[in-house]
Amino acid sequence: MLRVSPRPGAESAPVRPGPFYGWFVVAATFAVTFIGFGSAYTFSTFVESLQRDFGTSRGSVSLVFSLAGFLYFGLGIVSGPLADRWGSRRLAVIGMLLIGAGLAAASAAESLMQVYAAYGLGVGLGVGCSYVPAVGAVQRWFVRRRGLASGLAVSGIGMGTLVMPPVASWLIAAMGWRDTYLVLGVLAAVLGGGLALLIENDPADRGLAPDGDTASPRPGRVGSQYSRSPGHSVGAAVHSRRFAGLYAACLIASFGLFVPFVHLVPYARDHGVPLPLAVLLLSVIGIGSTGGRFFLGSLADRVGREPSLLLMFLGMAAALAVWAVSLWVTTAAAWILALFALAFGVFYGGFVAVLPALVMDYFGGxxxxxxxxxxxxxxxxxxxxxxxxxxxxxDLSHSYALPILASVGTNLIAAGIVYGLSRTTRPARLAEK
Structure with missing residues (x-):
């Protein structure tokens, strides 16, 4: 199987003066993920308002986020190849505009079905158009510092989770949920769309090699297939054992991965935590997530990204077990939930940072x-x-015990899959050297 390594001589290649443009791509991707996911992860702050105004169950309201999440991760199968062919910038800009339109349309919804359509399609399609192309572009700009760069880029998700829910909660209290969605929509379209223009698909377009090393200018244009970098075809990668293992692990873990982003605030409110403190729990996830993406992404560059991914699944399982403790220790619920939120955020952030870099390691650029x-x-x-x-x-049991415990189990199963993958693929990697 293909093993991707830095170009011969890249370590000692001369470096151009001035800032390396790859860091501008990182900054633009940070902005896209901050605004896109930050807006999406405010959803927990809207649950009570939507449930009250539309007179519906918590499960029905939760489906709004589930539909959007399905689209913004599922659409990568389309937006990723389009970015490889057309360039990442235009997909990221379109995505930000769609998020803005979806949030604005949700603000005018007169029924929950209209919220499904506006929020689900707008935010779902928007994040789906922008996230994978932007993150994929970052991977091409770095080799030696890929884990760090990827971690910094996707730390926008953590910072968005830190900043946006309290802002949304304050806006909801001040002007209502409808006007809040409108404000978030304008922010996504104007600021997010503008900063997405900084994204570029490949360092070769600027006569550079990854990490800022100089390279001979080679012609390339958006709209052409970016075939200069070595790597697998999509078909070859998808049919490999490595991909099958990653896919199975991510599928199983993700059944519990986003439960806290929707249900942590309602859970805390059910256990007597005041609304301002309950909303701050999402911000604590954001704090941990930002640190995890930065520090664990950089650590993965040194200790290996495959064992790091295993660590992330085990860490998320342990954090969710802390959440489970709060089911029975109600007198200290707020402190236990804060501990859970911080730990979960650290390992969730590390997972998001390590996964794209590991894909690049396995299959090339x-x-x-x-x-x-x-x-x-x-x-x-x-x-x-x-x-x-x-x-x-x-809704059926008036308890979150089953979802929380199931989430612990799914992450443990995912960790077992990654461990098995590392054992079965080790001989192949040694043979590639």
Whole structure:
């Protein structure tokens, strides 16, 4: 199987003066993920308002997020290959505009079905158009510091989770949920769309090699197939044992991965936590997530991305077990939930940072956006089912015990799959050297 390594002489190649443009691509991807996912992850703050105004169950409201999540991870199978062919910038800009339109349309919804259509399609399609192309572009700009760059880029998700829910909660209290969605929509379209223009698909377009090393200028244009980088075809990657293992692990883990983003605030409110503190729990996830993406992404560059991914699944399982403790220790619910939120955020952030870099390690850069897009369909199915099923379980039992414990189990199973993958693929990797 193909093993991708830095170009011969890249370590000692001369470096151009001035800032390396790859860091501008990282910054633009940070902005796209901050605004896109930050807007999406405010959803937990809207649950009570939507449930009250439309007179519906928690499971029905949860389905709004599940549909959007299915689309924004599932659409990567289309947006990834399109980014490999047309370039990432235009997909990212279109995505930001769709998020803005979807949120604005949701603000005018007169029924929950209209919220499904506006939020689900707008935010779902928007994040789906922008996320995989932007993250895929970052992978091409770096080799030696790929884990760090990927972690910084996707730390926008963590920072968005830190900042946006409290802002949304404050806006809801001040002007209502409808005007809040409108404000978020304008922010996504104007600021997100503008910053997405900084994204570029490949360093060769600027006469550069990854990490800022100089390279001979080679012609390339958006609209052509980016076949300069070595790597697998999408078909070859998808049919490999490595991809099958990653897909299975991500699919199973994702059934519980996004349950906290929808249900943590309602859960905390059910256990007597005041609304401002309950909303801050999402921000604590954001704090942990930002640290995890930065520090664990950089750590993965040194200790290996495959064992790092195993660590992320085990860490998320342990964090969710802490959440389970709060089911029975109600007198200290707020402190236990804060501990859970921080730990879960750290390992969730590390997972998001390590996964794209590991895909690049396994399959090369030629079709990395397309391969990541196919892989993320696993997360799409888990996101579609997990938060909705958790809400349905609550409606039936008036308890989150089953969803939380099931989430612990799914992450442990995913860790076992990654461990088995590392054992079965080790001989192949040694043979490639």
């Amino acid at each position: 030629r079709n990395v956006s397309g391969i990541i897009g196919v892989l993320y369909t696993s997360v799409a199915f888990g996101t579609l089912i997990g938060p909705w099923a958790a809400g349905l379980a609550f």
